[in-house]
Amino acid sequence: MPIHEHYEPGSPCWVDYAALDPEGARAFYGELFGWGFKETGGYEFIHLGDEVVGGFGRVPPGRALPASWNTYLATSDADAVAGRVRGLGGTVVFGPVDAGHDGRLLFAVDPSGAAVGFWQGRWETGIVVVDEPGTWCRHELWADDVAFADAFYGQLFDAPAPPRATWGPRSGLAPLWVTFFGAGDCPAALTAAERLGATITAQHGPATILHDPWGALFALTPL
Numbered sequence: 001m002p003i004h005e006h007y008e009p010g011s012p013c014w015v016d017y018a019a020l021d022p023e024g025a026r027a028f029y030g031e032l033f034g035w036g037f038k039e040t041g042g043y044e045f046i047h048l049g050d051e052v053v054g055g056f057g058r059v060p061p062g063r064a065l066p067a068s069w070n071t072y073l074a075t076s077d078a079d080a081v082a083g084r085v086r087g088l089g090g091t092v093v094f095g096p097v098d099a100g101h102d103g104r105l106l107f108a109v110d111p112s113g114a115a116v117g118f119w120q121g122r123w124e125t126g127i128v129v130v131d132e133p134g135t136w137c138r139h140e141l142w143a144d145d146v147a148f149a150d151a152f153y154g155q156l157f158d159a160p161a162p163p164r165a166t167w168g169p170r171s172g173l174a175p176l177w178v179t180f181f182g183a184g185d186c187p188a189a190l191t192a193a194e195r196l197g198a199t200i201t202a203q204h205g206p207a208t209i210l211h212d213p214w215g216a217l218f219a220l221t222p223l
Helices: 022-033 078-087 146-157 186-195
Strands: 012-019 036-040 043-048 051-058 068-074 091-099 103-109 115-121 136-142 165-168 176-183 199-204 207-211 217-222
Touching (some): 012 022, 012 115, 012 136, 078 115
Parallel strands (some): 136 165
Antiparallel strands (some): 036 043, 043 051, 103 115, 136 176, 199 207
16 A cells, blocks of 8 residues: 655645544444544544544544545645644634644635644654555645636645646535545445435546545545
């Protein structure tokens, strides 16, 4: 399995799920992708076999937030990124804060309204398996103003769209980051997803866009 070991600043490096119904979401994604979940200090790591593929938490109580998949972009300096987010018209929701001994994170909303996280890891190599069935393979920012998104993220990291991240227009939805998960047999995976309560929303090239039973949007794409 390929491990995504090196992260250029601005490139997606982590994904996690914020659950409204943690027990139900574990059952849904566990059956759909064959995932297991291991808790560490109130946060869970998603495993495919023995490998880490992402994180799993819950929507903070008392906040009217939806269930969601969240994309995190790599940075070497979370504090500096927080300042640039504010200076470029975005909003820092929380952080930067230490995440145990592994690094620092912050969560923000870009000027278009898309929520996005940032991760400053303390280790030189990553741990996340990618590009396999049941793992993420890319992320897309869906925004109405592509030029504005390019300017915002380009100024954050002094670089154009990094590998594994693209942005483009998507009518009918509020701006958001979308996680694409790989499937070895897409028709079978889509049948299973619907049986488990997901709703197929649209085709997006070879990928299929779905909402899980709690409304969180994600994509399945053939590998």
